[in-house]
Amino acid sequence: MARISLVTGGTRGIGAAISIALKQAGRTVVANYAGNTAAAEAFSAETGIETMRFDVGDYDQCVNAVNAIVAKHGSLDILVNNAGITRDTVISKMTRDMWDAVIDTNLGSCFNLCKAAFDGMKARKFGRIVNIGSINGQAGQYGQVNYAAAKSGIHGFTKALALEGARYSITANAIAPGYVDTDMVRAVPPDVLEKIVAKIPRGRLGKAEDIARGVVFVTADEADFITGSTLSINGGQHMY
Ligand code: NDP
Numbered sequence: 001m002a003r004i005s006l007v008t009g010g011t012r013g014i015g016a017a018i019s020i021a022l023k024q025a026g027r028t029v030v031a032n033y034a035g036n037t038a039a040a041e042a043f044s045a046e047t048g049i050e051t052m053r054f055d056v057g058d059y060d061q062c063v064n065a066v067n068a069i070v071a072k073h074g075s076l077d078i079l080v081n082n083a084g085i086t087r088d089t090v091i092s093k094m095t096r097d098m099w100d101a102v103i104d105t106n107l108g109s110c111f112n113l114c115k116a117a118f119d120g121m122k123a124r125k126f127g128r129i130v131n132i133g134s135i136n137g138q139a140g141q142y143g144q145v146n147y148a149a150a151k152s153g154i155h156g157f158t159k160a161l162a163l164e165g166a167r168y169s170i171t172a173n174a175i176a177p178g179y180v181d182t183d184m185v186r187a188v189p190p191d192v193l194e195k196i197v198a199k200i201p202r203g204r205l206g207k208a209e210d211i212a213r214g215v216v217f218v219t220a221d222e223a224d225f226i227t228g229s230t231l232s233i234n235g236g237q238h239m240y
Contacts, residue, residue: 001026001221003128004073006066006117008032008056008109009083010049011040013182014132017208018080018215019049025216027078030069032056034083056083056109057101066116078128078219079117081110081154086184088143099146106150110157118161118170127170128219131158132211133230135178138240151176155230162228171227173218178234180206202235 005022009015010031019031030050033040040051052068054061069076084106087098110131121127136144137151154174161172179185179196185205188196197205214231217223232240 002028003077005078007080011043014208015082017212021212057104059112062112063116080130082132102146107153121170122168129172131174133174133176159228174230176232178237200235200237
């Protein structure tokens with residue numbers, strides 16, 4: 001069924017693979033992005049997927065975006081909160097702004113969009129929500145108190161939301177990727193990355209498509225009994 005789907009940060013990296021996989025699964029997809037218009041235009045031209053620019057950390061922009069999608073397409077059935085940023089450094093050097101940016105974009109966004117989408121899903125008695133967490137929210141990571149806190153928060157948020165959504169056939173699940181070959185990971189210094197890959201039992205970085213496959217699985221109509229779970233996709237690096 002052409003369920004209407006919103007993928008935040010859906011024009012690059014993991015999000016782009018999720019948008020494409022959902023489209024291939026027969027969904028109507030809107031891919032959000034923050035400001036890289038060139039990448040969004042190239043993605044849209046290549047895939048035919050609609051794009052929508054807004055800041056997931058801004059509550060009003062999120063409400064307006066969800067309302068616009070429902071007005072145009074009639075519903076919002078699948079919400080994938082994928083957009084995320086890093087602002088890494090040790091706590092002694094981390095500024096309050098670095099903390100706020102990561103919490104607002106990675107975790108505040110989940111509240112903003114789930115809040116905006118939930119009542120419509122409830123009225124239609126169907127919803128699939130996927131929040132992209134991280135191995136570093138499960139295990140912690142040096143230089144990432146902001147990111148680890150935001151991602152760990154996503155896991156708790158998802159479980160609580162799953163309880164609220166269950167009676168309305170709204171599922172909420174988290175996916176915790178390990179290290180995936182995207183721009184975010186390419187920003188990690190090569191010597192650090194080499195040590196990380198050495199610790200992945202599967203012996204390689206993840207591919208964006210590895211994560212997208214999990215999203216398609218938990219957003220299927222048939223996945224009605226999968227809720228409140230965290231699906232780790234990390235090549236065996238961390239078993240939670
Ligand atoms: P990328 O940096 O490759 O892409 C990030 C995407 O998010 C871009 O489309 C970007 O838009 C968008 N974005 C960033 N900030 C905002 C914002 N404020 N509002 C709207 N969109 C925004 O990231 P990845 O693909 O690597 O990561 C995707 C998700 O997976 C993130 O949540 C990340 O934390 C998580 N993750 C990634 C891992 C990895 O190894 N790569 C591991 C574990 C988790 P624009 O193109 O306009 O900049």
